[in-house]
Each structure stands twice: as C-alpha cells, then as structure tokens.
Amino acid sequence: MAVERIAFIGLGVMGGPMCRNLAAKHAGEVRAFDLNDAARAALQDSRARVTAEIAAVLDGADILLLSLPGAKQVEAVCATLPQTGKPGLLVVDLSTTTVASARRTAAMLDAAGMAFADAPVARTREAAVRGELSIMVGASDEVFARIRPLLGHMGTDVTHCGGIGTGQAVKLINNALVFEHVAALAEMMAIGDRAGVDPAVLLDAVSRGSGDSFVLRNHGRKAMLPREFPDRAFPSDYVLKDIAGMLELAGDAGVPARITETARDYYAEVVRRGCGSRYFPVVLELIAGRMDDPT
Structure with missing residues (x-):
C-alpha cells in the first residue's frame, strides 16, 4: 500500500509540536502551512515540508489535518476544499469546535466526495511536545482504523468515541469539567485563606484525602498556589469559547447545566476585567478579590 501524503494546517501552540511529531514518525511526506511567519519558521528544522502557500500544502494530499482556533476557521478552510482538495480527501480536525459544527462540516465534505473525522486533543503543550496527548475521535469505524496510526504519532491515548461529533462532545465535556473544577478549587482556596489556612x-x-x-x-499546585498566570497559556477567552x-450541547440534549453556567459567569467576569488573555486559573484572583475592576 502506498504511503499517504499528509497536509497539516495550523502550527500554533498545539499544532506546531503535533506536526513536528507527525513529520518525525510518519514514513511519508508531511507538508505544513500556517498564516504566521514565525509559526512556519519554528518548523523549518523539522522533517515537515513547510510552505507559505495553502495551495502547495494541499497539492496531492491524501489526508489533511487541521489545528485551528475554532469552528469559524475550520469551516472556512473546509468550505474551499471541494475546489482545492484532492478527490477523496480525508479531513481530520484536531481543533476544538462544537458538535453541530463538526456535523455540518462532515455533511458538506461528504457531498463533495470527501471524508471527515473530528479528533480534538486534550492535555498540555508539553504533552504535545512529547507526543503524549489524549485524542478523542468521532468517525466511522473505517475512518478511525485508517487514521489511528497517524494519531498515535501525536498521542498516547486515542479513544474512538463514536460517530461524527462525538469526539467534540467528549472534549467539550472534559474541558467543562476542568474549568468548573478550577473555579470550585479557587472558591475553596479563597475561603480557606480567609479562614487562616495557608494555601x-x-x-x-x-x-x-478524597x-x-x-x-x-x-492547576492548583503549578499555577494557583504560586499565582502564576502567564499570557501564553490557555486563556480565559478560550474558556468562554469552549463553555x-x-x-x-447541553441545550440540544435538553439537560440543565447550571454548574457550567456558573463557571461561565466567573470566566466572563475575568474577561470583562481585562484579564482574558491570562491563563484561566487566574479566576482565583477574581474570587479572592485581588482582581481590579476597570469600572
């Protein structure tokens, strides 16, 4: 069987190291593209063939992997593929979008004779560098079997969650649980501090204990305890997108999500106070009363 040619679009905080690992481990050619000059330059020392033109990265590709900021960007790229992509192209979206967006994109590509899988990733940038991500996949059995080896170049835990959209569902649930837990921990740390307990x-x-x-x-030990919330980490702006x-998803399922709504309100207030670019455990500073109110 011929080795498949891979295209990779989106070389940011997570996409860059994912593409580097893929290029190092995949037997065939991997071409890479990003709009940002610095992101492309960072991959010049890798085995990926970095291009400054999106047409060049797509030329002859059998599989296209995307790592983009959100649904808007993913849908915009995929809308061009019936004209620019190879017939039969398989698109694997590593971004975090929504269930509805994944299913819309899959239907649009299917009408053009192309296939789709949603495969959002979890864990940190360091895990991406090490190739130790958790990847949650929504795809048919046939597509999952085809892409499983590629995903294994970037992650140590690859879970087939079900059909199209289920990867995004699991990723959104995972992220919401983390955001909610961070907010709950921030409340407890603030209460404990006021009660005289050293954090x-x-x-x-x-x-x-339990x-x-x-x-x-x-998050507690590495960010909240030392109160280090850098700008170049997962920001509160992104938290609001995922929430x-x-x-x-909760509305479509007809299930109340009151705890998620409370977490949303906390992070929305962080953004309103001008701290939306900071690492999201900065919500501790809001809850503890240490975040300035611009009004």
Whole structure:
C-alpha cells in the first residue's frame, strides 16, 4: 500500500509540536502551512515540508489535518476544499469546535466526495511536545482504523468515541469539567485563606484525602498556589469559547447545566476585567478579590 501524503494546517501552540511529531514518525511526506511567519519558521528544522502557500500544502494530499482556533476557521478552510482538495480527501480536525459544527462540516465534505473525522486533543503543550496527548475521535469505524496510526504519532491515548461529533462532545465535556473544577478549587482556596489556612497547607492536606484531583495537583499546585498566570497559556477567552460549545450541547440534549453556567459567569467576569488573555486559573484572583475592576 502506498504511503499517504499528509497536509497539516495550523502550527500554533498545539499544532506546531503535533506536526513536528507527525513529520518525525510518519514514513511519508508531511507538508505544513500556517498564516504566521514565525509559526512556519519554528518548523523549518523539522522533517515537515513547510510552505507559505495553502495551495502547495494541499497539492496531492491524501489526508489533511487541521489545528485551528475554532469552528469559524475550520469551516472556512473546509468550505474551499471541494475546489482545492484532492478527490477523496480525508479531513481530520484536531481543533476544538462544537458538535453541530463538526456535523455540518462532515455533511458538506461528504457531498463533495470527501471524508471527515473530528479528533480534538486534550492535555498540555508539553504533552504535545512529547507526543503524549489524549485524542478523542468521532468517525466511522473505517475512518478511525485508517487514521489511528497517524494519531498515535501525536498521542498516547486515542479513544474512538463514536460517530461524527462525538469526539467534540467528549472534549467539550472534559474541558467543562476542568474549568468548573478550577473555579470550585479557587472558591475553596479563597475561603480557606480567609479562614487562616495557608494555601500550600490546604492543598497538601486535601491532596491526601478524597478531595484530591488532577486539577488540584496540576492547576492548583503549578499555577494557583504560586499565582502564576502567564499570557501564553490557555486563556480565559478560550474558556468562554469552549463553555459556549458545552452549553449549546447541553441545550440540544435538553439537560440543565447550571454548574457550567456558573463557571461561565466567573470566566466572563475575568474577561470583562481585562484579564482574558491570562491563563484561566487566574479566576482565583477574581474570587479572592485581588482582581481590579476597570469600572
């Protein structure tokens, strides 16, 4: 069987290291494109063939992988593919969008004789660099079997969640749980602090009990305890995008999502106060009363 030619569009914080790992491990050619000059330059020392023209990256590609900011960008790129892509092209979207967007895109590509899979990724940029992402896939059995080896070049945990859209559903649920847990932990840290408990002591004690969690050990210890919320990490602006997708899904399912709505209100206030670009556990500063109100 001929080795498939891969195209990769979107070389940002997550896409760049994903493309680098794919190019290093895939036996065939990997072409890469991004609108940003610096993002393209960062891949020049990789095995990927980096191009400055989107037509060049698509030329002859059998599979196109996307890592883009959201549904708007994904749908815009995919809308051009019936004219610019190879017949039978398979599109694998690694971005976080919405269930409805994934299904719209799949239907549009299907009408053009092309296939689609939604395969959003979870974990950190460091995990992307190491090739240790968790990837949640919505696709037919046939498509999943075809792309599973490629996804394994970028992630250690690849889960077939079901048909088109289920990858996005699982990713949105995963993210909402993290955002909600961070907000809940921020409330408890603020309360404990006001009650005279040192935050480090609080996290140590809770980590030894049933309140321990991934969020406590990672977001709590690494960001909230030292109060380090850099701009070049997952920002509160992105949190609101994902929560909107989660609430859309909840509405379509007819299930109330009141805890998610409360978390949305917290992060919306973070953005309103001008801190939307900062790493989202900065919600602690809001809840603890340490964030200035511009009004």
